[in-house]
Amino acid sequence: DGGITQSPKYLFRKEGQNVTLSCEQNLNHDAMYWYRQDPGQGLRLIYYSQIVNDFQKGDIAEGYSVSREKKESFPLTVTSAQKNPTAFYLCASSWTGVGQPQHFGDGTRLSIL
Protein backbone atom coordinates (compact mmCIF):
# COMPACT_ATOMS: atom_id res chain seq x y z
CA ASP A 1 0.00 0.00 0.00
CA GLY A 2 1.21 3.49 -0.80
CA GLY A 3 1.69 5.92 2.01
CA ILE A 4 3.93 8.01 4.20
CA THR A 5 5.98 6.52 7.01
CA GLN A 6 7.29 8.63 9.86
CA SER A 7 9.65 7.32 12.48
CA PRO A 8 10.01 7.14 15.35
CA LYS A 9 6.51 7.62 16.74
CA TYR A 10 7.91 9.03 20.00
CA LEU A 11 11.26 10.74 20.47
CA PHE A 12 12.96 12.20 23.48
CA ARG A 13 15.73 14.77 23.30
CA LYS A 14 18.16 16.04 25.85
CA GLU A 15 18.83 19.75 25.83
CA GLY A 16 21.68 20.65 23.48
CA GLN A 17 21.14 17.63 21.24
CA ASN A 18 20.19 17.54 17.58
CA VAL A 19 17.65 14.92 16.59
CA THR A 20 16.50 13.76 13.17
CA LEU A 21 12.95 12.76 12.29
CA SER A 22 12.49 10.41 9.38
CA CYS A 23 9.86 10.73 6.63
CA GLU A 24 9.59 8.32 3.70
CA GLN A 25 6.89 8.17 1.03
CA ASN A 26 6.18 5.65 -1.73
CA LEU A 27 3.43 7.65 -3.45
CA ASN A 28 5.89 9.01 -6.05
CA HIS A 29 4.90 12.54 -5.02
CA ASP A 30 7.19 15.38 -5.99
CA ALA A 31 6.37 17.67 -3.07
CA MET A 32 6.99 16.99 0.61
CA TYR A 33 6.28 19.09 3.68
CA TRP A 34 7.06 19.28 7.39
CA TYR A 35 4.57 20.75 9.84
CA ARG A 36 4.68 21.41 13.54
CA GLN A 37 1.49 21.07 15.56
CA ASP A 38 1.02 22.59 19.02
CA PRO A 39 -2.24 22.45 20.99
CA GLY A 40 -4.67 25.07 19.71
CA GLN A 41 -2.30 26.30 17.00
CA GLY A 42 -3.18 24.23 13.98
CA LEU A 43 -0.45 23.08 11.60
CA ARG A 44 2.45 25.42 10.93
CA LEU A 45 4.77 24.88 7.98
CA ILE A 46 8.45 24.37 8.80
CA TYR A 47 9.97 23.47 5.41
CA TYR A 48 8.77 22.21 2.07
CA SER A 49 10.37 20.74 -1.02
CA GLN A 50 8.93 20.53 -4.52
CA ILE A 51 11.84 18.74 -6.15
CA VAL A 52 14.91 16.74 -5.20
CA ASN A 53 17.86 18.83 -3.97
CA ASP A 54 15.68 21.90 -3.45
CA PHE A 55 13.67 23.09 -0.47
CA GLN A 56 12.22 26.32 0.92
CA LYS A 57 11.64 27.69 4.39
CA GLY A 58 8.13 27.80 5.72
CA ASP A 59 6.75 30.08 8.41
CA ILE A 60 8.75 28.68 11.35
CA ALA A 61 12.04 27.35 9.92
CA GLU A 62 14.34 28.74 12.61
CA GLY A 63 16.07 25.95 14.54
CA TYR A 64 15.28 23.30 11.93
CA SER A 65 17.08 21.90 8.89
CA VAL A 66 16.11 19.50 6.11
CA SER A 67 17.59 17.67 3.14
CA ARG A 68 16.02 16.18 0.01
CA GLU A 69 18.59 13.89 -1.56
CA LYS A 70 16.02 11.36 -2.74
CA LYS A 71 12.49 11.82 -3.99
CA GLU A 72 11.12 9.41 -1.37
CA SER A 73 12.85 10.90 1.67
CA PHE A 74 12.64 14.24 3.48
CA PRO A 75 14.28 14.05 6.93
CA LEU A 76 13.90 16.89 9.42
CA THR A 77 16.62 17.76 11.93
CA VAL A 78 15.62 19.62 15.06
CA THR A 79 18.75 21.44 16.15
CA SER A 80 19.77 22.66 19.58
CA ALA A 81 18.96 26.16 18.34
CA GLN A 82 15.25 25.31 18.50
CA LYS A 83 14.46 26.43 22.03
CA ASN A 84 11.00 24.95 22.33
CA PRO A 85 11.02 21.73 20.30
CA THR A 86 8.33 19.83 22.22
CA ALA A 87 5.54 19.29 19.69
CA PHE A 88 3.84 16.87 17.32
CA TYR A 89 5.60 16.82 13.94
CA LEU A 90 3.76 15.84 10.78
CA CYS A 91 5.21 15.05 7.38
CA ALA A 92 3.07 15.26 4.24
CA SER A 93 3.43 14.81 0.50
CA SER A 94 1.49 15.76 -2.60
CA TRP A 95 1.70 16.19 -6.34
CA THR A 96 2.78 19.68 -7.35
CA GLY A 97 0.23 22.01 -8.89
CA VAL A 98 -2.82 23.91 -7.72
CA GLY A 99 -5.41 22.06 -5.71
CA GLN A 100 -3.47 18.89 -4.88
CA PRO A 101 -4.45 17.20 -1.59
CA GLN A 102 -1.74 16.52 0.93
CA HIS A 103 -1.31 13.05 2.42
CA PHE A 104 0.00 12.91 5.97
CA GLY A 105 2.11 10.48 7.94
CA ASP A 106 1.13 9.39 11.46
CA GLY A 107 3.46 11.92 13.08
CA THR A 108 6.34 11.96 15.56
CA ARG A 109 5.85 13.29 19.06
CA LEU A 110 9.04 14.96 20.31
CA SER A 111 9.61 15.68 23.98
CA ILE A 112 12.46 17.24 25.95
CA LEU A 113 13.98 15.28 28.82
Add this chain to the structure above:
Amino acid sequence: QQPVQSPQAVILREGEDAVINCSSSKALYSVHWYRQKHGEAPVFLMILLKGGEQKGHEKISASFNEKKQQSSLYLTASQLSYSGTYFCGTEKPEAGSYQLTFGKGTKLSVIP
Protein backbone atom coordinates in the same frame (compact mmCIF):
# COMPACT_ATOMS: atom_id res chain seq x y z
CA GLN B 1 -1.55 34.80 6.91
CA GLN B 2 -3.44 32.16 8.87
CA PRO B 3 -7.13 31.74 7.94
CA VAL B 4 -9.65 32.21 10.72
CA GLN B 5 -11.93 29.32 11.60
CA SER B 6 -15.18 29.56 13.52
CA PRO B 7 -16.45 28.31 15.81
CA GLN B 8 -13.42 27.11 17.80
CA ALA B 9 -15.43 24.22 19.23
CA VAL B 10 -18.90 22.76 18.92
CA ILE B 11 -20.79 19.95 20.62
CA LEU B 12 -23.55 18.15 18.76
CA ARG B 13 -25.93 15.34 19.50
CA GLU B 14 -26.11 12.56 16.93
CA GLY B 15 -28.30 13.59 14.02
CA GLU B 16 -27.76 17.34 14.42
CA ASP B 17 -26.20 19.59 11.79
CA ALA B 18 -23.15 21.85 11.99
CA VAL B 19 -21.42 24.50 9.90
CA ILE B 20 -17.72 25.33 10.17
CA ASN B 21 -16.44 28.51 8.56
CA CYS B 22 -13.01 29.44 7.24
CA SER B 23 -12.15 33.02 6.28
CA SER B 24 -9.06 34.53 4.71
CA SER B 25 -8.02 38.15 4.24
CA LYS B 26 -6.24 37.32 0.97
CA ALA B 27 -7.29 36.03 -2.43
CA LEU B 28 -7.26 32.25 -2.65
CA TYR B 29 -6.81 29.60 -5.31
CA SER B 30 -8.39 26.89 -3.25
CA VAL B 31 -9.50 25.76 0.17
CA HIS B 32 -8.73 22.29 1.53
CA TRP B 33 -10.57 20.61 4.40
CA TYR B 34 -9.07 17.95 6.67
CA ARG B 35 -10.27 16.08 9.76
CA GLN B 36 -7.92 14.93 12.50
CA LYS B 37 -8.75 12.57 15.31
CA HIS B 38 -6.77 12.86 18.51
CA GLY B 39 -3.17 11.65 18.12
CA GLU B 40 -3.67 10.68 14.49
CA ALA B 41 -2.76 12.11 11.12
CA PRO B 42 -5.08 14.61 9.42
CA VAL B 43 -7.24 12.99 6.75
CA PHE B 44 -8.15 14.78 3.55
CA LEU B 45 -11.88 15.49 3.09
CA MET B 46 -12.20 17.71 0.03
CA ILE B 47 -10.82 20.61 -2.00
CA LEU B 48 -12.79 23.62 -3.17
CA LEU B 49 -11.35 25.45 -6.16
CA LYS B 50 -12.25 29.05 -6.88
CA GLY B 51 -15.53 29.37 -8.73
CA GLY B 52 -18.07 29.01 -5.91
CA GLU B 53 -18.39 25.31 -6.54
CA GLN B 54 -20.02 23.24 -3.84
CA LYS B 55 -18.64 19.78 -3.35
CA GLY B 56 -19.36 16.94 -1.07
CA HIS B 57 -20.16 13.34 -0.56
CA GLU B 58 -22.72 11.68 1.63
CA LYS B 59 -23.50 14.06 4.48
CA ILE B 60 -20.42 16.29 4.38
CA SER B 61 -20.28 19.10 1.85
CA ALA B 62 -18.57 22.45 1.45
CA SER B 63 -18.79 25.70 -0.46
CA PHE B 64 -16.26 28.34 -1.46
CA ASN B 65 -17.13 32.00 -1.99
CA GLU B 66 -14.06 33.44 -3.69
CA LYS B 67 -15.35 37.02 -3.54
CA LYS B 68 -15.55 36.82 0.22
CA GLN B 69 -12.51 34.52 0.49
CA GLN B 70 -14.62 32.27 2.67
CA SER B 71 -15.38 28.58 2.75
CA SER B 72 -17.95 26.70 4.81
CA LEU B 73 -18.05 23.00 5.70
CA TYR B 74 -21.51 21.51 6.24
CA LEU B 75 -22.04 18.37 8.30
CA THR B 76 -25.59 17.05 8.24
CA ALA B 77 -27.17 14.37 10.40
CA SER B 78 -23.91 14.05 12.33
CA GLN B 79 -22.59 10.66 13.40
CA LEU B 80 -20.29 9.76 16.29
CA SER B 81 -17.53 9.13 13.74
CA TYR B 82 -17.59 12.82 12.75
CA SER B 83 -15.92 13.78 16.03
CA GLY B 84 -12.48 15.30 15.61
CA THR B 85 -10.78 18.56 14.80
CA TYR B 86 -11.48 20.07 11.40
CA PHE B 87 -8.85 22.18 9.69
CA CYS B 88 -9.11 24.34 6.62
CA GLY B 89 -5.99 24.95 4.56
CA THR B 90 -5.84 27.84 2.14
CA GLU B 91 -3.78 27.99 -1.02
CA LYS B 92 -2.71 31.38 -2.33
CA PRO B 93 -1.91 32.33 -5.94
CA GLU B 94 1.82 32.87 -5.49
CA ALA B 95 3.81 31.74 -8.47
CA GLY B 96 5.48 28.39 -8.07
CA SER B 97 4.26 27.86 -4.54
CA TYR B 98 1.59 25.34 -3.66
CA GLN B 99 1.90 25.50 0.08
CA LEU B 100 -1.09 25.51 2.39
CA THR B 101 -1.69 27.75 5.36
CA PHE B 102 -3.88 26.06 7.95
CA GLY B 103 -6.36 27.53 10.39
CA LYS B 104 -6.23 26.72 14.09
CA GLY B 105 -8.97 24.15 13.78
CA THR B 106 -12.53 23.57 14.97
CA LYS B 107 -13.05 20.82 17.52
CA LEU B 108 -16.27 18.93 16.87
CA SER B 109 -17.66 16.56 19.47
CA VAL B 110 -20.66 14.39 18.65
CA ILE B 111 -22.39 12.80 21.62
CA PRO B 112 -25.08 10.10 21.72
